[in-house]
């Protein structure tokens with residue numbers, strides 16, 4: 001996808017402008033979430049033309065049936081005469097007989113603001129391209145032009161990583177891969193631009209296009225925060241990626257009714273939040289830090305498994321523990337380094353990640369590589385049948401994040417002057433700047449190169465990347481004066497998830513392997529009638545029984561399972577929830593060595609450069 005770009009840019013010359021695909025987009029029924037789209041395909045060979053909607057979207061790994069939201073599909077020739085059109089499969093339309101030019105017109109419905117779908121509304125058109133545009137098979141390498149016609153007097157501007165033209169609403173892409181990777185926001189957004197100088201390079205322009213509920217003062221304050229994140233991440237790599245057309249764009253949509261989401265793209269990110277720019281600036285920053293880091297890790301440092309992106313089926317990658325997990329780690333670490341998190345707040349963030357991994361049964365059965373390969377079933381995937389993911393899946397976001405944490409702390413503790421930043425810089429030089437896609441074996445070799453210790457590097461990948469051994473987080477965090485401990489010591493626990501439906505206490509989904517409920521044989525849908533002979537009608541009844549017991553106590557549990565009542569014994573265990581606490585907040589000594597270790601790790605890197 002990326003390597004194609006430089007050579008294909010040469011194709012976008014005026015003499016070839018007529019070739020390829022041109023889209024005209026208008027919004028006559030925005031109130032009811034419809035757009036009208038006309039796609040013109042030119043200089044076609046005589047073979048039947050097949051046009052289709054995508055089934056996947058860059059950065060989102062489940063398949064999505066985007067064809068379900070287009071209708072009134074019609075084909076005409078260059079002069080406007082109707083052409084026969086056959087629906088060949090759920091996503092594909094065929095025009096068997098045609099001349100050099102075919103126009104396909106259709107109505108698009110879209111009503112979801114996130115990083116994958118499209119929202120057409122009087123307040124904006126929030127367009128993710130695979131959800132919006134059908135495309136022609138065989139024309140993937142040809143240039144694309146898109147012309148928007150915003151509703152009259154809507155005052156919409158356009159924000160996108162697409163290449164602008166002299167006409168304000170007309171943009172181009174060198175080919176289909178770039179076009180599909182270029183989400184576009186049309187609205188009355190606030191715009192801020194600033195320039196960042198790369199060492200030995202022309203200056204790069206960064207843009208914040210934010211559609212929001214706040215004041216221009218809120219935007220300026222928020223911009224200052226975003227710039228801090230940018231500087232801190234630039235300091236890790238020593239430079240920003242050489243963005244195409246010299247520009248990177250934050251497309252941010254902060255409005256009621258949005259889904260919370262962030263999606264990385266080659267020279268932009270699209271972030272949506274159901275929040276307020278007035279009151280939630282710092283919370284919004286977390287997604288910004290994650291997505292901007294993707295500008296290096298995923299958009300330039302790219303797994304071979306995702307090259308090129310396939311828009312017809314799910315894209316599977318065994319590297320998401322690195323692509324997403326290491327990005328997760330650096331997103332939060334950047335917020336600490338930029339001064340948005342103190343030690344206590346950063347420790348809280350680590351608590352969340354460690355709980356998601358160490359208290360997930362899947363961690364003890366499957367590796368980060370295997371979990372990455374599950375993404376097509378979990379990344380905004382929908383299904384009507386239940387899964388056993390609670391027991392066999394650990395998200396590659398926290399899983400990869402704690403692998404990064406283990407590697408960073410191991411390097412800092414075991415190697416003089418070596419940190420995960422050094423490793424990331426080595427990956428950047430070998431695979432990011434060069435845009436040479438990587439494999440897990442490449443990442444392992446680079447760890448050998450950086451550490452000059454093949455025993456350590458090979459063992460780390462064998463145990464924690466290809467295998468599922470859990471690192472000694474307690475010992476590693478102690479180096480930085482952070483205590484990993486049980487958050488609810490001595491508190492009895494039966495297992496998640498127990499909820500209340502009406503006047504019944506029910507097991508709301510599959511029970512977790514190893515938990516008392518699981519051991520006792522209870523599972524999804526079972527109703528707990530009584531515990532320790534106390535009838536249960538609500539959460540208070542349940543808590544009252546728990547409060548009377550200690551871990552290790554065995555009591556009778558009576559439950560209904562599909563119409564039958566059963567009795568068994570259940571043994572309380574200690575609540576497994578973990579927390580990370582700075583030593584100074586836990587009355588544990590914080591040595592000078594620990595203070596220095598922590599400062600080197602969590603302190604700003606901007607001044608170093």
Ligand SMILES: [Zn+2]
Pocket residue numbers: 264290291294323324327
């Ligand atoms: Zn991500």
